[in-house]
Amino acid sequence: MSSGTSPVLDIRAVRKTYDGGVEAVRDVSLELDAGQLLVLAGASGCGKTTLLKMINRLEEPSGGSILFKGEDIATLDGVALRRRIGWVMQGDGLFPHMSVRRNVGLIPRLSGQDPARAELRVREMLDLVRLNPSEYGDRMPDELSGGQRQRVGFARALAGSPELVLMDEPFSALDPITRDALQQDFKILQAELGFAAVMVTHDMAEALIMAQEVAVMREGQIVQQGTPQALMSQPTDDYVSGLLETPRRQMRAIAELAG
Amino acid sequence: MNANLAERFAELPHLLSGHVLLSMSAILVGLAISLPLGIHAAGRPRLAGVVLNAASVVQTIPGLALLALMVPLLGGTIGYAPAFLALMLYSILPILRNTIVGLQGVDPVVREAARGIGMTPGQRLRQVELPLALPVIVAGLRTAVVWVVGAATLATPVGASSLGNYIFAGLQTRNWLSVLFGCLFAAGLAIILDQMIRLLEVAARDRRRGLAMGVGVSLAMLIMVSVAPRFIAFERAGEGGPVIAGDAADLADETIIVGAKAFTEQYILGALLETRLEAAGARVDRRDNLGSTIAFDALRTGEIDVYIDYSGTIWATVMNRPEPIHRHAMLAEMTGWLWAEHGILALGGLGFENAYGFAMARDRAETLGVTSLADLAPLAAGMSVGGDAEVFTRPEWVMTRDRYGLGVMQTRAMDAAFMYGAVRDGQVDMISAYTTDGRIAAFDLVVLEDPAAVLPPYDAVILLSPEAAANPALVAVLADLVGAIDDAMMREANRQVDLDRRTPDQAAQWLANEMEAGGADR
Numbered sequence: 001m002s003s004g005t006s007p008v009l010d011i012r013a014v015r016k017t018y019d020g021g022v023e024a025v026r027d028v029s030l031e032l033d034a035g036q037l038l039v040l041a042g043a044s045g046c047g048k049t050t051l052l053k054m055i056n057r058l059e060e061p062s063g064g065s066i067l068f069k070g071e072d073i074a075t076l077d078g079v080a081l082r083r084r085i086g087w088v089m090q091g092d093g094l095f096p097h098m099s100v101r102r103n104v105g106l107i108p109r110l111s112g113q114d115p116a117r118a119e120l121r122v123r124e125m126l127d128l129v130r131l132n133p134s135e136y137g138d139r140m141p142d143e144l145s146g147g148q149r150q151r152v153g154f155a156r157a158l159a160g161s162p163e164l165v166l167m168d169e170p171f172s173a174l175d176p177i178t179r180d181a182l183q184q185d186f187k188i189l190q191a192e193l194g195f196a197a198v199m200v201t202h203d204m205a206e207a208l209i210m211a212q213e214v215a216v217m218r219e220g221q222i223v224q225q226g227t228p229q230a231l232m233s234q235p236t237d238d239y240v241s242g243l244l245e246t247p248r249r250q251m252r253a254i255a256e257l258a259g
Numbered sequence: 260m261n262a263n264l265a266e267r268f269a270e271l272p273h274l275l276s277g278h279v280l281l282s283m284s285a286i287l288v289g290l291a292i293s294l295p296l297g298i299h300a301a302g303r304p305r306l307a308g309v310v311l312n313a314a315s316v317v318q319t320i321p322g323l324a325l326l327a328l329m330v331p332l333l334g335g336t337i338g339y340a341p342a343f344l345a346l347m348l349y350s351i352l353p354i355l356r357n358t359i360v361g362l363q364g365v366d367p368v369v370r371e372a373a374r375g376i377g378m379t380p381g382q383r384l385r386q387v388e389l390p391l392a393l394p395v396i397v398a399g400l401r402t403a404v405v406w407v408v409g410a411a412t413l414a415t416p417v418g419a420s421s422l423g424n425y426i427f428a429g430l431q432t433r434n435w436l437s438v439l440f441g442c443l444f445a446a447g448l449a450i451i452l453d454q455m456i457r458l459l460e461v462a463a464r465d466r467r468r469g470l471a472m473g474v475g476v477s478l479a480m481l482i483m484v485s486v487a488p489r490f491i492a493f494e495r496a497g498e499g500g501p502v503i504a505g506d507a508a509d510l511a512d513e514t515i516i517v518g519a520k521a522f523t524e525q526y527i528l529g530a531l532l533e534t535r536l537e538a539a540g541a542r543v544d545r546r547d548n549l550g551s552t553i554a555f556d557a558l559r560t561g562e563i564d565v566y567i568d569y570s571g572t573i574w575a576t577v578m579n580r581p582e583p584i585h586r587h588a589m590l591a592e593m594t595g596w597l598w599a600e601h602g603i604l605a606l607g608g609l610g611f612e613n614a615y616g617f618a619m620a621r622d623r624a625e626t627l628g629v630t631s632l633a634d635l636a637p638l639a640a641g642m643s644v645g646g647d648a649e650v651f652t653r654p655e656w657v658m659t660r661d662r663y664g665l666g667v668m669q670t671r672a673m674d675a676a677f678m679y680g681a682v683r684d685g686q687v688d689m690i691s692a693y694t695t696d697g698r699i700a701a702f703d704l705v706v707l708e709d710p711a712a713v714l715p716p717y718d719a720v721i722l723l724s725p726e727a728a729a730n731p732a733l734v735a736v737l738a739d740l741v742g743a744i745d746d747a748m749m750r751e752a753n754r755q756v757d758l759d760r761r762t763p764d765q766a767a768q769w770l771a772n773e774m775e776a777g778g779a780d781r
Contacts, residue, residue, distance in 0.1 A: 058374060082377030093372030097390050097464075106386075107376055156376065166375075 006070045007031040008164055008196040009055065014064035016050050016220075024050040026220040027064070032213075034163070035194045039211035041201055041243065047220040048200045052166055055198065056085045068164065083107060086157030086165035086195070091173050092149040094141040100126070100152050101137040107160040125155035128189060147178035154186070158193065167199040171206060183210055205247040208232070216240050266762060267425065267440045272488035275444065277420035279485040282411040282448075285343050286404055289350030294396070297358025298384065307359050314352035322410040325349065326417050327550060335556035337418035337549065337563070342411070349410055350403040357399025361392030397460040401453050408449040412441065415548045416521060418557060422448075427548040430676050431522050432756050432763065451481070509732035510541035518557055518566035521548040522675055523756050523763065524613060524695060524749065528567045528719070530767035532737070539736045551649060552576060555722075559601050564727040565737065569613055571715030573597070575654040583715030586612075590718055597722070604728035606721040607741035611695060611749045614717040615655045616706040617644070618692035620683055624705050631708035635689075636664035644668050645682060646691035647675040655714055656691065662713045679704070695746060697754020719749075743774045 009032040016025040025047040032038045040048035053059040055066060057078040066073045073081055094103050104125050108118040123133040129151040141149055150170060157165055171179045187210065190197060201207055207214050208228040215225040216239075224236045235241040293314075300307040317325070325348065329341030365388050373383040389396075412423030425441025428434070455478045462471035515536050519529035526547060533543045546563050555577055557563045570589050574580050578596055583589065594605040617632060624630065627638060635642070644665070650656050651670050660666055671687055678690040679698040692699055694706060694717075721740060727733055752766040761769075 056375065058371070079377050079379050082375060084377075087372070087375035087377075089368065089372055089375065091368055093368050093375070095369060095372070095387055095391075096366075097387075106378075110378065110382060160377075 007067075008034050008069060009198070010067040010070075011051075011055070012065050012067070014051070014054060014061045014066060016047070016054060016059060017062045023220050025054070025061075028217075028220075028222055029064075030215060030222070030225070032164075032196050032198065034196050035190070036212045037190060037197045037199060037210055038213045038215065039199050039201060039207040040215050040217060041204060041207040042217035043243075044202060046217040048217045049168055051217070052168055052198060052200050055164075055166055056082045056087065058082075083111060083160055084162055084164075086160065086162040086197075088150075088153050088157045088165065088167040088170045090169040092141070092146075092153040094149055094152055094156070096141050099138050099140055100131075100144070101133075103141070103152060104155045104159050106156065111160065121159055122155075125159045126152075128158065128192075129155045130185065131155070145178075146174055147182060150174060150182060151185075154189070158189075158195075163195055165195050165197040167197060169201055170199065172201070172203065179206075186210070204243050205250065208247060216243065263434065263436050263760075263762070266764075267437055270424070271444070274420055274422050274424050275448075276486050276489040278408075278411050278422045278445070278448065279482060280489055281339065281342055281414055281419055281421055282346060282404075282408045283482055283486075285346035285411075286350050286400075286407050288343075289347045289403060289407075290354055290400065292347075293351045293355040294358055297355045297396075298362065298389075300355075301359045301362035307363075311352075311356055311359065314355050317348050318352045322349065323413045323416070326410075326413050327553070330417055330553055330556065335560040335562070337546065337553055337557040339419050341417050342414035342419035342421075345417075346407050346411055346414070350407045353399040353402035353406065354396070355399075357395050357402075358392070361395030361399075362388055364395065365391045393460065393463065397456060401456050404452050404456060405449045408445060408452060412445050416550045417553060418518075418546045418549050418562070420546075424547060427521055428526060428763075430674060431548075432526065433676050434760065434762075452478075455481075510536060510539040510736065512540075512542075513730075513733075514542045514544055515565065515727070515733065516544045516546060516563045518546045518549050518554050518563035520551055520554055520566075520568075522693070523753050524693070525567065526763035527752050527756065527766045527770065528609075530764045531740070531770055532565060532567075534767060534771060535736055535740065536733075539732070541733075558603060558722055558724045561724045561726045564724050564733070566722060567609065567719050568722050569717040569719055570608075571614065571655070571717040573720075574715055581654070581658075583712065586716035586718065589716055590720070593720075602725035602728065604723040604725075604734070606723055606734065606737055608718040608720050609740055609744045609749075610742040611719055611744050611746045612717050613693050613695040613719055613749070615650065615653075615714055616692050616694045616709070617659065617689050618682060618699060618704040618706045619689050620685065621703045621705050623685065623688065624707075629707065630705075631710055632659060632663045632665075632713075633708075633710050635668075635707075639665050640667045642668050642688040643671055644689045644691070645671045645673055645678045645687035647678065648672045650691040658713045659709075662711050695749045695753055697750050697752075697757050700750070701754060701758055719744075743777070744770060748773055 009030070011028060011030040014025060014028050015023070017023050028051060030038065040051060042048050050059055054061050057073060068081070101122050105118045105122045108121050113121070122137070126133040126136060131148060131151055136144070136148070141152070144152065153170070171182055174182065183206065199210070208231070211228060213225065214228055214231055215222050216231070217223065218239055224231060224240050231240065232244065235244060296310060300310050326342060326345040329345045330337055333341050333344070369387065369391065373387045378386065411421045412426055414421045415423035415427045422441045422445045425437045429437030429441065455474050458474045459471060461467070462474060517529055517532045517536070519525040529545055529547060533545060536543050546557070549557060551572065554563070554566055555568065558566060570593050571583065573593050574583065574589055578593065584592070590608060597603040597605050619629065629635060629638070646656065651672060673681065679692070679696065679702055681687050682690040682704060683702040692704065692706060699706065721737055723734065723737070748770060752770050755761045755766045755769060756763055
């Protein structure tokens, strides 16, 4: 088995039809290599979040298959699969009754690591996301700022050393300055640890800045997929051009100000 | 400390232990049912609706009715079992509802995060959903504790001893200190338990092991200390009374359960039976404050061994005979019927009659020119009649009403303790009175004549359960009481309790002394 060359994630002709006939995802195929960040972009209701949730089996596909490191996820235990894949969500999703230390150490502890090793892992993770473990470890989530909470969310997702991280609008609840800082830190983190990631966002500027690859979705289908440069230079249709218009206009305006 | 207060404190270990044992077991079993059921139903909206509706229906049944309903449901069993069952059902709704509401109220984002990071359903429930729903669930538990500890006072009429004995007995004998005593201890117990559970929740939330241990230990101590008297046999000193030589060892090591209904005369007679039986060497267990038909059912099933009932009551409510007959014929026919149908032995009459009669204040009766029930029909519109809760559903009232044309009278149910004062003070025009009540003479009331003989005779008779009837020593001890108390003695004994504020035990002692004196005279 040549796992070195096969993609981390291989999505093949996946469909999702809800009871009542609504087709949330239609015939989507995608591949993702190690260390890459794929962004699923599009307006709300386009099926990007449904697609994301099918990857760790929070939702079950109605057709097609998804391979994680060459294995069909339909044959894997859902809980075991989710522990191997990091999960970061909008508005952090931290457990409000657990300290930062317990939140971050949850996956190592559930996976049966001994407490001393789990504690070591917690300190390592908090250092990685630039939170001082001795200062923040014992705080409760409601004693942190929005940015700090999202950093804890990243630390929790990464504590199980996943090869793939799924992120659902992880930066959308943050103010612009915090968001920018976190985006930069995330890119450094990814480069350092080498995990692959899929991120859902409706913010095209964020998609262009962060992704190696962008898939634009509309009504459950991928309308264009490519590098940020390819999207900018050759949008396939008016829908994609429309989505790119906002960041373009902002860039022009800033460029004019700079003179 | 005065004698009344001292006597109340003497009863405390027995009644408090009964109360704590009953309410704690009801809550624990209620919790063991409603918590898993709530967890199971929380994720199933349709099931949650069904179980919540069922629990709400139980909750709308008044506490006393729910307790009383359990007695026939359990085939006539009285005491702990029906009280436990009713209170357990009572505790379910608040815990069940709050478990469902608490779990459904967990933030969906947090719920999804728990799934998304790879927690199993069990881990999600134990580590995320239950801890987050805990404050709501605990609030439900605290409601249940306060309800059940309060409602356990209503266990008294179905024959389970609880702090309600103070309240029911105190109400009947107008011993307000006893009523207050019962209320204060029941309320105090509810408040202490409620606060302990609150502290346990704080300890759980803040992960304070020391606090949790401290509260847990005090809670366990409280329960153990209060329940202990139940399991430690303690000698009750024989409270005097004439010891009949030769009989002393006849009932040695036997436990006799003596029942009594909820009014003064019954408490006195219960105490009298107790003294007699203890003098003969028996251990006596008292079941006071039984509802009228509950007492009979309990005797039939052998839950109690002996109690005093009245021929007319058995005739009308147990034998369902529509028309009364002559006093001695009734006694004979009732005795034969009880023996043939139920194996119950009617040992004989105590010698007095406590009839239902209808009484008015003398001056009011004279003003209206009323001496007989037959005089009332033209005056009935606009008059009111007071009686205990039972009398207006009994054949005695129904027949009196129909025979004398009193249907237009306004009926006002009240506790028997209040009706004599109410008619004296003109708050009602007439009351259903017990003819042996000392207050008839003391308040200057007149009992109206019953020319049509609608009201049956009410000879007080000693009834023995089938099992007790087969015990010759027991029959011999109680046979001494047959014909030993006349109307005047019983009225005086009742008066001593109702008006002189003596205790039923003291009045029973007076009766025993009178009987001995009378015996010497004969």
